[in-house]
Amino acid sequence: MRARIAVLVMVGALVTSQSALAVRAADSEVVRIKDLGKLKGWRENSLVGYGIVAGLAGTGDSPSNKTTRQAMANVYSQFDLTVAPDQVQSRNVAVVMVSAMLPPFARPGDAIDVVVTSAGDARSLVGGNLLVTALKAPNGKIYALAQGSLSVGGYRYDMNGNVVQKNHPTAGSIPGGATVEVGVNAQMLTEEGTMTFLLANPDYTTAGRVAAEINRALGRPLAKARDAAGVDIRVPEFERDDLVTFVSRIEALSITPDQRAKVILDERTGTVVSGGNVRLSKVAISHGDLRISIVTDNQVSQPIFVRQGDGAGIRTEVVSNSSIDVRDGEASAFVMSEGSTVADLVQALTKIRTSTRDIISILRAIKTAGALHADLIIQ
Known part of the structure; x- marks a missing residue:
């Protein structure tokens, strides 16, 4: 057991370093504003x-x-x-x-x-x-x-x-x-000369970054985050005659979107989905199981000397022999260091061959303990 924990600690350290590099790489990834939402009025x-x-x-x-x-x-x-x-x-x-x-x-x-x-x-x-x-x-x-x-x-x-x-x-x-037979024309621009960009995933930080990037690219304060879902953009009068070019310039801009940490658990299929940077506080985990196996063997007792005497009370009898086997599985115990992610935890549990449903139970217990800093969504 100590050897297993030692190996697990070494693997956890390696995984942590690799995940840190992955997080830094993810932080540098940018997404086009066009892929983050749509303009108000663009609907089917x-x-x-x-x-x-x-x-x-x-x-x-x-x-x-x-x-x-x-x-x-x-x-x-x-x-x-x-x-x-x-x-x-x-x-x-x-x-x-x-x-x-x-x-x-x-x-x-x-x-x-x-x-x-x-x-x-x-x-x-x-x-x-x-x-x-x-x-x-x-x-x-x-x-x-x-x-x-x-x-x-x-x-x-x-x-x-x-x-x-x-x-x-x-x-x-x-x-x-x-x-x-009858066409439609979506109205993007209001009478005041403004249009609203709606985020597919509302987030205050992302909305602020969208507004800041538009103002930086256009060189004037034309965009303002109205709330977590919408960014109001004022279109200059000389740009309203060529609105397509103005919108295409905005859609081509890129930012680094922010998002809330979430962990999705599907107990029906045993699926666990989470972001790679969902953090865990320092927590000790011990998980074991008790296995009980009951086996019943049914045998038929057949009389041998049936013809002796008058045969009264002599019949075939079914005899059940049951055996009970109780095994208390060896508990898996280890300590997750501070700053570890859910990805590190899942990989560590996989190394010791923990089933997916046990991983779900462990994540639920960690959330209850307050060491999982993410929204836990159970489907």
């Missing part, structure tokens, strides 16, 4: 529509589905065909919901992807073709029209009660299946 818009998929091989909605029958009757009426809803008995059609995302700065004629999902009791949408469907935004206006053949990543076949199914055959997609 949700579109949704209600349509019909035709051409199914008997896998569509059942004739008892009143919604499908009414929808088909409405379609027929647009072509001067008068068919009562109760007379529609086809199983080759299905009612579906169609959804898409309208990107910012979309122009009329642009093609966008759509997702089609069954809204009735259809068994499969394989081989179906979506009829022209209007896609609306939450404001009720039509922004795109969708149609085309579905691409379904699954199938379902049934015969005589036997069913063979793969993935979800009641959902599919149409790449580029919608055409934008």
Whole structure:
């Protein structure tokens, strides 16, 4: 045990020195402002529509589905065909919901992807073709029209009660299946001539660094960190006519972002994820386990002299022999020096073949002891 601790201390010292170099290298890494967030107003818009998929091989909605029958009757009426809803008995059609995302700065004629999902009791949408469907935004206006053949990543076949199914055959997609009819223009600039850069991960230090780097590069105090999530940027009047060039200059700037220390524990899969510089205070760790093994061996006792006497009370008997083995595993004990990281701890525990779930238990205990200086997130 002493030899193991000595080896572990040597390994820990080596790992600590290597991690220190890695931390210094990480501190010098810079990230483009473009990769840290986006400008306010740069967002996608949700579109949704209600349509019909035709051409199914008997896998569509059942004739008892009143919604499908009414929808088909409405379609027929647009072509001067008068068919009562109760007379529609086809199983080759299905009612579906169609959804898409309208990107910012979309122009009329642009093609966008759509997702089609069954809204009735259809068994499969394989081989179906979506009829022209209007896609609306939450404001009720039509922004795109969708149609085309579905691409379904699954199938379902049934015969005589036997069913063979793969993935979800009641959902599919149409790449580029919608055409934008009404474009959108994201408003980045306010009436006061300012725009706001929003950080993907709000942080006061990072927001301050973004504002400072923009002011340094532009040579004037145009940027100011409003809070941990946003940086307000005032656009000079002579730059407003060429806003694209002004924004591209800002996006090309680089800073060193700051972030809160976090350790993610997933007990379901036994996964531990943490930053390489998550610090630990000086802490002593001792971890052992008690293993109890119970083995039961069932044997049959068969009488030998069955024919002697009248045989009354003579029968076969099952005998259970149980053995209990208790082993108190050798505890692993060591002391983490001050300034060590979670990466050092995990590597040290791995050297002594500690399981991932035991590592999770140790990290939770260290957090409870107040020696883990990071947010512990358990999933």
